[in-house]
Amino acid sequence: MIVFDLRCANGHVFEAWFGSSDAFAEQRSAGQLACPMCGAADVDKALMAPGIPAKGNRRADLPSPQAVKAALATLASEQAKMLAKSNWVGGAFATRARAMHHGEEPDAPIHGQATVAEAKALVEEGVPIAPLPLPVVPPETAN
Helix, strand or coil: CEEEEEEECCCCEEEEEECCHHHHHHHHHCCCCCCCCCCCCCEEECCCCCCCCCCCCCHHHCCCHHHHHHHHHHHHHHHHHHHHCCEEEECCHHHHHHHHHCCCCCCCCEEECCCHHHHHHHHHCCCCCCCCCCCCCCCCCCC
8 A cells, every 4th residue: 555645726635545656546537536625626646745743743643553554454344344235336336326315226235436526416416425434446356
């Protein structure tokens, strides 16, 4: 995993984790990135500077790498349990979620892919959705 500092068009800076530089480029070009603070889809890598400790921001104040690894492992395990009870619908996620919301399909737990614009439209229409905390790939691809 690689962590990047990202910046949206509105100037917000935030961190995001990717499997590789190519994964960042693919998700950005597919419109799958958005600023968590304002929702802007125009996101790019921010300039990165070395961390300079300040009062209250010392390395000792940060969780250990082992603690971070354990937390991510727990999160991944819980997400895997949730996904085991859900059906992968791939790029049809927005269409299927909307159809269930309107009663055109029976309710069922699903997960898949949606662009930032599709996700925003679903939320604006009142369709209940939630992002997954960790990236998910199609079932036939190793995660």
